[in-house]
Amino acid sequence: MFRKIILNSNPILRKKCKAVNKIDPEIRKLIADMEDTMYENNGAGLAAIQVGVLKRVIVVDTSIDKNELLILINPKIIEKKGQIIWQEACLSVPGFEGTVKRYDYIKVKAKDKQFKDIIVEGEGYLAVALQHEIDHLDGILYIDRVEDDTLKSVNAEDEHAI
Ligand SMILES: [Zn+2]
Numbered sequence: 001m002f003r004k005i006i007l008n009s010n011p012i013l014r015k016k017c018k019a020v021n022k023i024d025p026e027i028r029k030l031i032a033d034m035e036d037t038m039y040e041n042n043g044a045g046l047a048a049i050q051v052g053v054l055k056r057v058i059v060v061d062t063s064i065d066k067n068e069l070l071i072l073i074n075p076k077i078i079e080k081k082g083q084i085i086w087q088e089a090c091l092s093v094p095g096f097e098g099t100v101k102r103y104d105y106i107k108v109k110a111k112d113k114q115f116k117d118i119i120v121e122g123e124g125y126l127a128v129a130l131q132h133e134i135d136h137l138d139g140i141l142y143i144d145r146v147e148d149d150t151l152k153s154v155n156a157e158d159e160h161a162i
Pocket of ligand 1 (some may be wrong): 136
């Protein structure tokens with residue numbers, strides 16, 4: 001089921017999300033709805049807070065064929081290196097993109113949807129998307145990190161928002 005994406009004018013997006021303690025039907029439904037909502041909007045990632053749920057859950061899929069879904073609960077960056085400059089856009093900030101400096105490689109510890117420990121490594125676009133989504137869980141938007149004067153309006157159809 002699709003859920004409505006919250007836009008950046010809404011102060012909810014500035015809240016800090018709470019850790020998930022267990023998998024229950026509500027979390028399972030949230031994850032399924034987040035998958036539907038991300039793919040429906042051609043997004044490469046979505047955080048629960050973007051559908052108004054203040055829990056530390058993200059979904060990410062940066063593959064071209066949209067067949068490499070990652071579901072991460074309570075994600076935490078445990079290693080990072082390098083630097084990458086990326087044009088970012090966000091489903092909660094429609095019609096804009098801007099240049100952000102991120103780590104080029106990160107290693108993330110999280111729980112999967114069975115609540116088992118997992119480690120995910122990301123480079124390039126995947127690393128960017130993971131950092132963008134994990135920022136959402138702490139109320140941070142990419143527009144907070146954008147390089148000076150690089151935020152610009154774009155045709156919404158050209159976006160690969162995260
Ligand atoms: Zn975003």
